[in-house]
Amino acid sequence: MVIYLCLIGPGIILLSFIYVSGIKNKTGFCKFSSVTMQYTQNETFNNSNYVNKNNEFLHWFSGFTDGEGNFLISIDRNYVKLRFKISLHIDDIKVLQVIQSNLNIGRITVEPNRNRGSFIVEDISGINTICSIFNNYPLHTSKKLDFQDFYKALLIRNKDKNMSDTNIEKILYLKNNMNSKRKIFTYDTTKSQIIIDPNWFIGFMEGEGTFGIKTGSSLYLQVAQKNTSQECLNAITNYLIALSNNTKYFHKTEGELEFTPASSQNNKILPLNVTSTINAKTSVVSLVVSNLDALYYYILPLLDESKFYSRKFIDFKLWRMALILKIRGYYYTLEGKNLFLDISEILNKRYSTTVSTENVNEIINNISKKFEDILKKDAPFDIELDLPHTKNVRKFSIANRSENPKTVYIYTNEGLIEGSPFTSYSAAHKALGLNPSSNTCNRYVDTNRLYKNKYIFSSNPIDSASKG
Numbered sequence: 001m002v003i004y005l006c007l008i009g010p011g012i013i014l015l016s017f018i019y020v021s022g023i024k025n026k027t028g029f030c031k032f033s034s035v036t037m038q039y040t041q042n043e044t045f046n047n048s049n050y051v052n053k054n055n056e057f058l059h060w061f062s063g064f065t066d067g068e069g070n071f072l073i074s075i076d077r078n079y080v081k082l083r084f085k086i087s088l089h090i091d092d093i094k095v096l097q098v099i100q101s102n103l104n105i106g107r108i109t110v111e112p113n114r115n116r117g118s119f120i121v122e123d124i125s126g127i128n129t130i131c132s133i134f135n136n137y138p139l140h141t142s143k144k145l146d147f148q149d150f151y152k153a154l155l156i157r158n159k160d161k162n163m164s165d166t167n168i169e170k171i172l173y174l175k176n177n178m179n180s181k182r183k184i185f186t187y188d189t190t191k192s193q194i195i196i197d198p199n200w201f202i203g204f205m206e207g208e209g210t211f212g213i214k215t216g217s218s219l220y221l222q223v224a225q226k227n228t229s230q231e232c233l234n235a236i237t238n239y240l241i242a243l244s245n246n247t248k249y250f251h252k253t254e255g256e257l258e259f260t261p262a263s264s265q266n267n268k269i270l271p272l273n274v275t276s277t278i279n280a281k282t283s284v285v286s287l288v289v290s291n292l293d294a295l296y297y298y299i300l301p302l303l304d305e306s307k308f309y310s311r312k313f314i315d316f317k318l319w320r321m322a323l324i325l326k327i328r329g330y331y332y333t334l335e336g337k338n339l340f341l342d343i344s345e346i347l348n349k350r351y352s353t354t355v356s357t358e359n360v361n362e363i364i365n366n367i368s369k370k371f372e373d374i375l376k377k378d379a380p381f382d383i384e385l386d387l388p389h390t391k392n393v394r395k396f397s398i399a400n401r402s403e404n405p406k407t408v409y410i411y412t413n414e415g416l417i418e419g420s421p422f423t424s425y426s427a428a429h430k431a432l433g434l435n436p437s438s439n440t441c442n443r444y445v446d447t448n449r450l451y452k453n454k455y456i457f458s459s460n461p462i463d464s465a466s467k468g
Helices: 055-068 090-103 124-136 143-159 165-175 198-208 227-246 292-304 312-327 334-346 357-375 389-399 425-431 440-444
Strands: 002-008 011-017 019-024 030-035 069-076 079-089 107-111 116-121 184-188 209-214 218-226 248-253 256-261 275-278 284-289 409-412 456-458
Touching: 055 069, 055 079, 055 090, 055 124, 055 143, 055 198, 069 143, 069 165, 079 090, 079 124, 079 143, 090 107, 090 116, 116 124, 124 143, 143 165, 198 209, 198 218, 198 227, 198 292, 209 312, 218 227, 218 292, 218 312, 227 275, 227 284, 227 292, 284 292, 292 312, 292 389, 312 334, 312 357, 334 357, 425 440, 440 456
Parallel strands: none
Antiparallel strands: 002 011, 019 030, 019 184, 069 079, 079 116, 107 116, 209 218, 218 284, 248 256, 275 284, 409 456
């Protein structure tokens, strides 16, 4: 049984619960056995270090730490050093500064040769603050177990200033079973239901999430974590699915984008579905939402109302534009399709170590300007009809069938490929060794963009001057 001391005003409340531990087997499942921990009144910390901090930020910080944070213990003879660390790409140094500013603890280091910056807390006052935060804004992934061991080490260290050999051995045991060396996973059976706070979710998304576009046309949102955090992954899944019950529709009114409440009685949009897959080699579980309607009607309102602290906001901004191009039908015009492809080419490729920062900023500014110009035009789809996206696509295709190309010409630098022109997209796909139902022709036709840096698709013959 575990005794927790909670400071509420001048009083102390004692809480007790049982822990169980699991030893991970090769399949990722756990066998359980009971363990016991004890805390005393002298081992609690003053809450004044964090009570005045922004509540939303601390939930975000907890989620971001679940994604990016590390709890480290080092021992040199009888000296025990505790360190909390968040390391990011050097382009994300500003989010480390935001964290330092909000918490008023720690220091920031920069390693230019490794393109990395770190937020580090290692003084005893700062470590006490970190522990106070995570005792009140709990972590949800298996990283919470590293924190618990880290916290145990702190309690031992604070109780035994001279560090006896016995206590050194206790801390050494904790150290040698943390992080990548961990084989035992404990779960609090009386608090097994994790409650996902929206700000925690955004923080976790900024650490472990992806705003993606697959194969140049399919949008998705993904979070990933080791299967040792399955309880957390289940909670995230339930949280996302529940968004279907608290939906807000996102409509266009007088040229502006705004939220309007949904009518559940007349809701034609299917509930949100989360797909879970696991990588057998890495044991990483990916949760994916890829249905366009779910992304737009259920996920986007949450994201639009949330505060981002890292440069992941840039990815979200680009992804958001691509989502609106799709859902409103602009994607199915040549201008909208080209802009969508512009977005897919720069999305998640914004680091200065891969491309010039100046070029990225210029590209994003140009994309934003083109997006604003497109929104001034009438949308091909009337989303106020609350129809699923597939039905809007079908209606649009029927209405514009005569304008769709019936023939596709495929060129390389050497001219038309064998069999070209093709009288259907499926025939063209077969000639390229693609699935006949592929979306490749539709995605590239008349865009003057190279597919696989080799092929150009056109609905009309291209003379050599134009192709050059």
